[in-house]
C-alpha cells in the first residue's frame with residue numbers, strides 16, 4: 001500500500017521508506033530533529049545545551065577514546081525517585097554513575113516487571129504509554145500529580161559526582177591517565193589514590209597520546225604492551241613486598257608451631 005501510494009505521488013518519488021532508523025531517534029546529537037523547529041518549539045537551543053552538558057561530563061575522560069554510547073548507553077538508566085517528578089538527567093544516563101546523584105539510591109537499568117531494557121531513544125519499542133513498559137509496569141504514576149510539580153531543582157548530593165563535575169579528578173595531566181574498563185568502574189573509583197603507579201618514561205609518547213591516529217597505530221599497541229608489562233611487574237613487586245612477606249612469616253610461624 002505504501003509503495004503504491006508513493007508511486008502515485010510524484011513529490012514523494014524519491015522517498016525510500018517511512019521507517020526511521022535508531023540513528024535518527026538518538027538523544028545525544030538529536031540528529032533526527034530539525035534544529036530550527038526544535039528551537040522554535042522548545043525556545044532553547046537543546047542541541048547546544050546537550051553538547052555542553054555532555055562535554056562537561058566527559059571532560060575527565062576525554063583522553064579515553066570510546067564510542068559515545070559507552071558513556072551514554074542506548075538503554076535507559078533511571079532513578080525511581082526522580083522519575084516520580086518526571087525528571088531524568090544526563091548524569092543518570094552516564095555509565096560511570098551507578099547511583100542517583102540526588103537521592104543516592106541505585107539506578108535502575110532494566111524494567112523491574114519484565115527485566116527487559118528500555119531503549120534510550122525516541123521510540124515506543126518498549127513503552128506502551130508514557131512512563132509505562134509494554135509489560136504494564138509503570139515507571140511512575142502521574143494520576144495524582146500535575147505537570148507543574150515537575151519543575152524541580154535536583155541538587156547533586158553525591159560527593160564523588162560533585163568532584164567529577166568540578167574537575168577535581170578531571171584535571172588529568174599527561175602523566176595522570178588511568179587505564180580502566182568503562183563498564184566496570186564508577187566515578188567513585190576515580191577518587192581513590194592509585195596504590196600502584198606506572199610512569200611513562202618517554203615524553204614523546206605522552207605527547208602522541210593526544211592524537212587519535214596514534215591510538216589506532218601498531219606503535220601504540222606495542223607501547224601499551226610495554227606499559228602493561230611494567231605495570232604487572234609493579235603489581236608483582238607490590239604484592240610480594242606488602243603481602244607475601246607477611247604471609248611467609250605467618251606460614252613460617254605455623255611451621256615452627258607444628259614442629260614443636
Ligand SMILES: [Zn+2]
Pocket residue numbers: 079080081082083100101102103104
Ligand atoms: Zn533520584
Ligand SMILES: [Zn+2]
Pocket residue numbers: 111112113114115116133134135136137
Ligand atoms: Zn517491562
